Amino acid sequence: MISANLSAIFYLISGVLFILALRGLSSPETSRQGNLFGILGMVIAITVTFLSIGNFSTGFIFVLIFILVGGSIGAFIAYRIPMTAMPELVAGFHSLVGLAAVFVAISAFLNPAAFNLGIPGSIKLGSLIEMSIGAAVGAITFSGSVIAFLKLQGLMSGSPITFKGQHPLNAIILISIVVIIYLLCSTQSSNLFWILLAFSFLIGFLLIIPIGGADMPVVISMLNSYSGWAAAGIGFTLENTALIITGALVGSSGAILSYIMCKGMNRSFFNVILGGFGASEETAGKASKEQRPVKSGNADDAAFLMKNASSVIIVPGYGMAVAQAQHALREMVDTLKKNDIKVSYAIHPVAGRMPGHMNVLLAEANVPYDEVFELEEINNDFANADVAFVIGANDVTNPVAKTDPQSPIYGMPVLDVEKCKSVLFVKRSLSPGYAGIDNDLFYKENTLMLFADAKKMTEDITKNL
Amino acid sequence: MEIDPLIFRLSIFILSIFVGYYVVWSVTPSLHTPLMSVTNAISSVIIVGAIIAGLSGNSETIFNTSSIFGFLAIALAAINIFGGFLVTQRMLAMYKKKKKDK
Numbered sequence: 001m002i003s004a005n006l007s008a009i010f011y012l013i014s015g016v017l018f019i020l021a022l023r024g025l026s027s028p029e030t031s032r033q034g035n036l037f038g039i040l041g042m043v044i045a046i047t048v049t050f051l052s053i054g055n056f057s058t059g060f061i062f063v064l065i066f067i068l069v070g071g072s073i074g075a076f077i078a079y080r081i082p083m084t085a086m087p088e089l090v091a092g093f094h095s096l097v098g099l100a101a102v103f104v105a106i107s108a109f110l111n112p113a114a115f116n117l118g119i120p121g122s123i124k125l126g127s128l129i130e131m132s133i134g135a136a137v138g139a140i141t142f143s144g145s146v147i148a149f150l151k152l153q154g155l156m157s158g159s160p161i162t163f164k165g166q167h168p169l170n171a172i173i174l175i176s177i178v179v180i181i182y183l184l185c186s187t188q189s190s191n192l193f194w195i196l197l198a199f200s201f202l203i204g205f206l207l208i209i210p211i212g213g214a215d216m217p218v219v220i221s222m223l224n225s226y227s228g229w230a231a232a233g234i235g236f237t238l239e240n241t242a243l244i245i246t247g248a249l250v251g252s253s254g255a256i257l258s259y260i261m262c263k264g265m266n267r268s269f270f271n272v273i274l275g276g277f278g279a280s281e282e283t284a285g286k287a288s289k290e291q292r293p294v295k296s297g298n299a300d301d302a303a304f305l306m307k308n309a310s311s312v313i314i315v316p317g318y319g320m321a322v323a324q325a326q327h328a329l330r331e332m333v334d335t336l337k338k339n340d341i342k343v344s345y346a347i348h349p350v351a352g353r354m355p356g357h358m359n360v361l362l363a364e365a366n367v368p369y370d371e372v373f374e375l376e377e378i379n380n381d382f383a384n385a386d387v388a389f390v391i392g393a394n395d396v397t398n399p400v401a402k403t404d405p406q407s408p409i410y411g412m413p414v415l416d417v418e419k420c421k422s423v424l425f426v427k428r429s430l431s432p433g434y435a436g437i438d439n440d441l442f443y444k445e446n447t448l449m450l451f452a453d454a455k456k457m458t459e460d461i462t463k464n465l
Numbered sequence: 466m467e468i469d470p471l472i473f474r475l476s477i478f479i480l481s482i483f484v485g486y487y488v489v490w491s492v493t494p495s496l497h498t499p500l501m502s503v504t505n506a507i508s509s510v511i512i513v514g515a516i517i518a519g520l521s522g523n524s525e526t527i528f529n530t531s532s533i534f535g536f537l538a539i540a541l542a543a544i545n546i547f548g549g550f551l552v553t554q555r556m557l558a559m560y561k562k563k564k565k566d567k
Contacts, residue, residue, distance in 0.1 A: 011513075014510070015481070018507045018510070019481075019484055019485075019488060021503060021507060022485070022488045022489060022492065022500070022503070022504070023488050023491070025492040025493070025496045025499060025500050025503070026491045026492055026493060027493060028493070028495070028496065028557070028560035028562075031496060031499065031557045031560070032554070032557045032558070034503075035499075035503060035550060035553050035554055035557060038503055038506060038507055038550060038553075039550050041507070041510075042506070042507065042509075042510060042546055042550070045510050045512075045513055046512060046513065046516070048513075049512075049513040049516045049517065050516070053516070053517065053520050058527055059519065059520045059522060059527045059532070060520065062519065062527060062536060063516055063519050063520060063536070063539060066519070066536050066537075066539040066540045066543065067512075067539060067540075067543045068543075069540055069543070070539065070540035070541065070542065070543025070544040070546075070547070071543045071544070071546070071547040072547075073540075073543075073544050073547075073548075074543060074544035074545060074546065074547030074548030074549070074551070075547045075548065075551055077544070077548050077552075078547065078548045078549075078551035078552040078555060079551065079555070081552065083556070083559075086498055086502075086552075086556075089502075089548075089552065090498075090501050090502055090505060093502070093505045093544075093545050093548060093549060094505060096509075096541045096542070096544055096545050097505065097508050097509055097511065097541075097542075097545055099538075099541055100509065100511050100512070100515060100538040100541040100542045100545070101511055103515070103518075103534040103535070103537050103538035103541070104511060104514040104515050104518055104534070104535070104538050106531075106534045107515075107518035107521070107531045107532070107534040107535045107538070108514070108518065110530055110531040110534070111518070111521050111529070111531035111532075113521075114517060114518065114520075114521030114531070115514075115517060115518075115521075126471055220501065221501070224501055224504060224505070227505070227508050228504065228508055231508045231510070231511050232478060234511055234514050235474075235478075235511075236471075236474060236478075237514075238513070238514045238517065239470070239474065240513055240514070241474070241477060242510050242513065243510055243511060243513065243514065244474055244477050244478050244481065245477060245478075245481045246507050246508055246510050247478075247481075247508065248477075248478050248479075248481030248482045248484075248485055249481055249484070249485040249488070249489075249504070249507070250485075250504040250505075250507065250508045251482065251485070252482050252485035252486045252489060253485055253489040253500065253504050254501075254504070256486065256489045256490060257489075257497060257500070257501070260494075260497075347494075347495070349494065354497075354498060354501065355494070355497035355498060355500075355501065356494060356495060356496060356497030356498035356499070356500070356501075357498060359494075359495035359496070359497070359498065360498045360499070360556055360559070363495075363556070363559040363560045363561070364559050366559075366561065368561055368562055368563035369495055369560050369561065369562065370562055370563050371563065372495060374494050374495075
């Protein structure tokens, strides 16, 4: 058994190691070391907890068994999961953090003495407030992440689910949650605690169902943030520095990512959260659709254009992930490079279903990260490039965002693909993208549409090169 | 008058938010997915609470309602810890620089 002060110091150290873990991610070279710091921090935190309880009885063996069981499941998932399924995985993991926070809060509520928080029925006021906030946020994270997971996995329709009176209903539930927490703290009634959890699960569910598939980057980041705040809430209850530091780090990390994603779509956070974007614009998009001439080509034409180019910029999007085309794409690029053609990749901040989604897929396909550029870094290069190869992206290339103030995506930063000498656009059909609007790029003089599955088309082009 | 320990914890919390803010802004956008998976893993340090909860029973009754929730939380957090760190490691191992000899 080690003293409370000593263990507090060790928790602080593990908190600092977690900060270093995030710091490492500032560049791919330091990132692997950063991850090791994170692991070390976790080992210290767990070891110190064991030592500070100092109870190596039968219970301890059960703790180890549960860690082993959970750990094996986690390790198994981590090794088996395909990189394209990363968004689902992260959403799933968020739900587990949320649920764990809820369980710890329940346990502390039922047996506060074990946590030095008083006795059932008269839990210290401060602790009870922290506990209920932690439990409520944890429950919201859990049910919200489950919905996000189902949507990303395709088990639930990705289109927004909206109904009349949705926003007033959500507002009423949110206000009730605050009122219940207040009543819970003044009466210590355990029934109120269960009602609080039920309401929080419900609101998490209701908050996420109206949000459409392509807004998932914001949702995942937001749930990431929530899981942090839930952990911090529990950290206050347990008076544990490591948890408080981590909770704050994760909370602000998720918040920053949500902000970056919202900025990438030029939409306010509330606009995304209130949801229903795709649904409301869909009709407008269809109505304005007119028959305009489109140039379409085959793999042979595309190969010819690229062979005669000196520089090619590749613009990947979610469609590349769906078609699993990243490996085929890299093979195509290898062939291009053999012909001394300069190739780089342009990534829009909201390409894919989570922040950095495209980068991971390209890294998986062995694309060196110094060939992959962010929007601001590469946008000026389009004017000097010969061919832009758009694979699975749509709205993020739409020039309408720069020209038409009426457009729902007006003001969104887009890749200046149309400035290239020629644009190759791999797409299965002319259907509009997520925002439900037509892409002007399809009808430009210098655009060649390649109607095919992304993976098949890339393979065919490689054959023709 | 003594300062409530809560104030100290609150100070740590607020300062950590600022640390998080600056550290996360310096994360390169290409590593945003590993950032999410690693934050996921570290937020599972909530397992320390779960362990305390799991060991809250006495030697006769290891499993009571409270400790069962603790044990469940241990398993959930463990999935996240192992899954989160390993998948991050797997992702980061894929980020390679251009080969110089080409």
